[in-house]
Amino acid sequence: MLIRRVGLAILLTALVGFSPARAADEGACPRAGTLGVSRTVEIDTTGGPGFGMEHYKAYDFLQDKEVVLTFDDGPQKYTTEAVLKALADECVKATFFSIGKMALGYPEIIREVAKAGHTVGTHTWSHKAIAKLKTFDDGKDEIERGISAVHRAVGGPIAPFFRFPTLVDTPEAVAYLGKRNIAIFSTDIDSMDFKPQSADHLVTSLMQKLDKRGKGILLMHDIHKTTAKALPMLIAQLKAKGYKIVHMTAKSPVTTVAAYDQAIEKEAKGLPQIGAERPVSSIVKTIEGTPPAGEASSSSGGEPEGMPTSPPPEAASSAPATSPLPAFPASPSASSPQPPAPAATPPAAPGKQSSTESGKPEGVISDGEKTTAEEQAILPIASPVATVSSIAGVAPAARVSIAAADTSPIKTVSGAAPGATTAAHAVVASDNTDTLGETHPAQPPKSISEKLKETWRFWFGE
CATH class of the missing domain: 3.20.20.370 (Glycoside hydrolase/deacetylase)
Known part of the structure; x- marks a missing residue:
């Protein structure tokens, strides 16, 4: 019986050891087996x-x-x-x-x-x-x-x-x-x-x-x-x-x-200006029923870093609760030629742009x-x-x-x-530097001994 328990513990430890690798393989790019970017x-x-x-x-x-x-x-x-x-x-x-x-x-x-x-x-x-x-x-x-x-x-x-x-x-x-x-x-x-x-x-x-x-x-x-x-x-x-x-x-x-x-x-x-958006979950909160996954996960973590604390009321949007894009690049200097504002044209419905000048049907x-x-x-x-x-x-x-x-x-x-x-x-x-040059602290891997102890406590207690 003891041998079976030890064998089960070793098997579970092996599975625990493989799970981080599997999670990494399914995580952010690059991932093994994908075409990727050369x-x-x-x-x-x-x-x-x-x-x-x-x-x-x-x-x-x-x-x-x-x-x-x-x-x-x-x-x-x-x-x-x-x-x-x-x-x-x-x-x-x-x-x-x-x-x-x-x-x-x-x-x-x-x-x-x-x-x-x-x-x-x-x-x-x-x-x-x-x-x-x-x-x-x-x-x-x-x-x-x-x-x-x-x-x-x-x-x-x-x-x-x-x-x-x-x-x-x-x-x-x-x-x-x-x-x-x-x-x-x-x-x-x-x-x-x-x-x-x-x-x-x-x-x-x-x-x-x-x-x-x-x-x-x-x-x-x-x-x-x-x-x-x-x-x-x-x-x-x-x-x-x-x-x-x-x-x-x-x-x-x-x-x-x-x-x-x-x-x-x-x-x-x-459409609100960049930086004026707030996550939907910070504005609309489910008080009865099951909240969406995004709302549930973001409610405990607060707003993403870099988001404004007090945007105007009309700033609510459907933008996802992710880190904001970089700020606008600088506008041209005053010495740059400023063309006159063109006459406004009525916007067409998205996906139905007019292409009559090329002889194609609308939407193509x-x-x-x-x-x-x-x-x-x-x-x-x-x-x-x-x-x-x-x-x-x-x-x-x-x-x-x-x-x-x-x-x-x-x-x-x-x-x-x-x-x-x-x-x-x-x-x-650098193993801990992403493509934008940002560094992230590496998580130290758990030793086999620690994994065995965790598995043993899970199945058999202290």
């Missing part, structure tokens, strides 16, 4: 460099078998949420080029995109083809209103990344974005996911294009159900064929224009069209791209500075660096 590149957007070999051939920073996932036209209910889940399941990061109207229509979703660590860029205010507008002032309004709206909806810094609707630019727009230090993104591989097709067909078509080219920036749309359904299968195919994910980030956030920030306020429809927005204009020349600029994070599965590394004299368009500071690694590419790893 490297993260930091892009210096000074001068408005262009990326995507379909239109801008100056900076091809991807190595063989490297892929960048990008999504346009969102956010959208259900589809963007499904895309986020598929990415999170495999610890993959992507870049989202959001439309201003859509972001203000679903601020809670675009904030989840940003909080998940994905890069948020912009895609105009209402997806109008800038090349088809009567004047460039109209095009500038589309660009700037989109930037201010997405920035407002996210409630924090966004990247100075921009993609033209229908992938068609103009010389005036390219020059303007260059002065604003906003990078322009085309694509290497267009998924054509706006066309009616099955998820299986979409994955097969994309993989055929990718296998033929060997690498590339992929263009998809997070507003389409087919894309959301196909993404888990696409990621599985990428992993099976040995492709690696590259995540694009910006060296500095975009700076909005004050006049446009004011112009889109009427479109915000009561796509970047699949090709331009017939000559490619716009992008002047070489110093060091637009730098790698800043480690390979998935390896301990996150602290960011280090780059030598200013290095003029290569691609700099690797950690991760799987293309080519030889120099002293400027060295990293210092």
Whole structure:
């Protein structure tokens, strides 16, 4: 009998010993067995460099078998949420080029995109083809209103990344974005996911294009159900064929224009300013019945660190009780040119943006069209791209500075660096440092003796 009890205790101890490892495997990224992110590149957007070999051939920073996932036209209910889940399941990061109207229509979703660590860029205010507008002032309004709206909806810094609707630019727009230090993104591989097709067909078509080219920036749309359904299968195919994910980030956030920030306020429809939100659980409390899990867990811990103590009464929102996003980047100086506030346009319902200028039915927005204009020349600029994070599965590394004299368009500071690694590419790893440079105290593991004692007390008492 004693032998059986001792054997049972040893077995339970073994199970207790394995449980932390299992919990860690199911916890935050990186996780064993997931595709993850091979490297993260930091892009210096000074001068408005262009990326995507379909239109801008100056900076091809991807190595063989490297892929960048990008999504346009969102956010959208259900589809963007499904895309986020598929990415999170495999610890993959992507870049989202959001439309201003859509972001203000679903601020809670675009904030989840940003909080998940994905890069948020912009895609105009209402997806109008800038090349088809009567004047460039109209095009500038589309660009700037989109930037201010997405920035407002996210409630924090966004990247100075921009993609033209229908992938068609103009010389005036390219020059303007260059002065604003906003990078322009085309694509290497267009998924054509706006066309009616099955998820299986979409994955097969994309993989055929990718296998033929060997690498590339992929263009998809997070507003389409087919894309959301196909993404888990696409990621599985990428992993099976040995492709690696590259995540694009910006060296500095975009700076909005004050006049446009004011112009889109009427479109915000009561969305509270960043920092004014309180968790729903701190405002609405269940006094009869079973409270939701989120309310029950947050009631004992108080408000998240950094949240205000006395926001205005109208500040109640459905924002989840998580740590707040960083503060807004600084507004332009008084010396910066301030465009006049554009005339307000009635906002369309989220997910039902008008696209009559491109001849598509309402609710269908796509970047699949090709331009017939000559490619716009992008002047070489110093060091637009730098790698800043480690390979998935390896301990996150602290960011280090780059030598200013290095003029290569691609700099690797950690991760799987293309080519030889120099002293400027060295990293210092820390087991307790996350990707944002924050440190967390490590929990000392329990010894076998302690686990045995706990198990024995549980089953047999002192």
